[in-house]
Amino acid sequence: MNDPLGQVMAQMNKDHFHRDLAGLLAIESVRDDSRQGPGQPFGPGPAQALAYMLQLADRDGFETANIDGYAGRIAWGEGEDILGILVHVDVVPATGDWASPPFEASIRDGFLYARGAADDKGPAMAAYYALLGLKEAGFKPKKRIHLIIGTDEESDWGCMARYFATEPMPSLGFSPDADFPLINGEKGMVTLNLTTKRVTAGPLKSLQAGERTNMVPDRAEAILTGDQAANLADPFPAWCQDQGLQGQVDQIAGDLRLTLHGKSAHGAEPAAGRNAASYLAAFLQAYLGDEVDPAISLISDCLHRQPDGAGLDLAFSDEVMGPLTVNAGIVDIQPGESRVNINIRYPRGLTAEALVDRVQAKAARYGLDVTYDGPAKAVHYIPADDPLVTTLLDVYRQVSGDATAQPLSIGGGTYARMMPKAVAYGPLFPGEDGQLHQANEHIPLASLYKAIAIYQEAIRRLTEKAD
Numbered sequence: 001m002n003d004p005l006g007q008v009m010a011q012m013n014k015d016h017f018h019r020d021l022a023g024l025l026a027i028e029s030v031r032d033d034s035r036q037g038p039g040q041p042f043g044p045g046p047a048q049a050l051a052y053m054l055q056l057a058d059r060d061g062f063e064t065a066n067i068d069g070y071a072g073r074i075a076w077g078e079g080e081d082i083l084g085i086l087v088h089v090d091v092v093p094a095t096g097d098w099a100s101p102p103f104e105a106s107i108r109d110g111f112l113y114a115r116g117a118a119d120d121k122g123p124a125m126a127a128y129y130a131l132l133g134l135k136e137a138g139f140k141p142k143k144r145i146h147l148i149i150g151t152d153e154e155s156d157w158g159c160m161a162r163y164f165a166t167e168p169m170p171s172l173g174f175s176p177d178a179d180f181p182l183i184n185g186e187k188g189m190v191t192l193n194l195t196t197k198r199v200t201a202g203p204l205k206s207l208q209a210g211e212r213t214n215m216v217p218d219r220a221e222a223i224l225t226g227d228q229a230a231n232l233a234d235p236f237p238a239w240c241q242d243q244g245l246q247g248q249v250d251q252i253a254g255d256l257r258l259t260l261h262g263k264s265a266h267g268a269e270p271a272a273g274r275n276a277a278s279y280l281a282a283f284l285q286a287y288l289g290d291e292v293d294p295a296i297s298l299i300s301d302c303l304h305r306q307p308d309g310a311g312l313d314l315a316f317s318d319e320v321m322g323p324l325t326v327n328a329g330i331v332d333i334q335p336g337e338s339r340v341n342i343n344i345r346y347p348r349g350l351t352a353e354a355l356v357d358r359v360q361a362k363a364a365r366y367g368l369d370v371t372y373d374g375p376a377k378a379v380h381y382i383p384a385d386d387p388l389v390t391t392l393l394d395v396y397r398q399v400s401g402d403a404t405a406q407p408l409s410i411g412g413g414t415y416a417r418m419m420p421k422a423v424a425y426g427p428l429f430p431g432e433d434g435q436l437h438q439a440n441e442h443i444p445l446a447s448l449y450k451a452i453a454i455y456q457e458a459i460r461r462l463t464e465k466a467d
């Protein structure tokens with residue numbers, strides 16, 4: 001294909017694409033557990049969006065299957081192997097100030113605006129039109145192609161748990177739900193609670209920071225009591241200034257309250273933030289000395305300004321996937337109990353068990369216990385020389401014109417990790433933002449068309465031979 005974009009535009013009826021996508025975007029497919037029912041395990045919206053996609057495919061002569069409203073499949077082609085393309089039609093709620101109604105496709109200055117335009121209805125429809133274009137052009141795939149449609153990606157991925165409980169696992173695949181060129185490495189993840197029972201003897205009553213394990217807390221608050229507390233009021237403002245941070249001191253019902261403002265960042269990139277909890281712990285450790293709680297000492301000694309995990313003996317970096325990272329996302333020290341929640345993202349070459357052993361050894365010195373907060377996620381890595389990766393990268397380079405594009409590794413997790421051999425592939429091009437999960441979510445129409453061309457050529461190349 002010398003001019004894939006030209007060819008796809010010729011084959012594709014743009015008006016039909018816009019009409020079909022607008023219909024999908026109009027469905028408010030936000031999970032609503034209060035309206036669960038038979039065939040709609042996540043409420044009526046996600047189930048409706050799924051039914052809509054399957055109706056299009058029925059109309060266009062594909063085989064379809066609806067897996068109890070959890071997920072669906074649009075199938076085409078014959079062969080032993082299955083190419084899986086994994087998309088989702090649920091969306092996050094449309095909060096915030098929108099310039100146009102969020103559940104209405106609006107085109108302004110070449111951009112398509114709507115909740116789901118980029119995540120993931122636009123890409124889902126692009127993948128579908130790639131299939132349709134190939135079918136109408138008379139292409140005969142030598143593998144089965146399963147366009148798998150999830151309805152619960154934005155919450156717990158329960159759709160995929162149900163789908164793969166009974167449906168066949170593709171032998172290779174991609175998911176148009178992240179970034180181009182492609183993501184072939186996703187770090188493993190372990191979230192841990194470090195806890196201890198607490199007898200309050202010293203001046204610290206409580207310390208609280210953060211609500212989510214995957215965010216760097218940007219605010220921490222400590223309540224102190226007794227004579228010693230008064231001694232902290234004076235040095236705190238100067239200490240904050242030294243650190244380049246904002247802090248406040250107030251009196252509340254005879255107690256002293258210290259509030260510290262840090263800088264938020266995603267938990268996958270803790271070095272980009274300034275953890276308010278760890279800074280406040282460092283201050284308390286410096287000024288209270290032996291009087292400080294063991295949990296505060298642990299934060300100050302082992303977590304403060306050590307996003308690489310060095311303080312927990314976890315520092316490790318892989319040349320392809322980058323460094324291990326540690327984020328202390330939630331700190332909750334109360335009269336009866338202390339809890340420090342840490343989110344560790346690790347590259348290939350490590351295992352969750354080995355990491356947890358090290359954290360346990362370290363925490364034990366401070367008298368803290370370690371427990372898993374949810375199951376660990378393994379590293380997802382498809383080697384750069386795997387034919388899946390080389391083919392998809394080659395197609396991307398050819399269609400985008402960027403001959404130097406390289407595969408990406410990220411700290412987060414994408415839908416691709418649902419399949420053992422799959423990568424994330426588009427829809428966002430380098431430099432595009434899309435305002436995913438925010439007001440005025442959008443995608444350039446030209447990028448959607450380009451994505452169709454890329455998906456079409458990728459599907460053709462991956463299924464033109466049986467093996």
Ligand SMILES: [Zn+2]
Binds near residue numbers: 088119153177
């Ligand atoms: Zn998504």
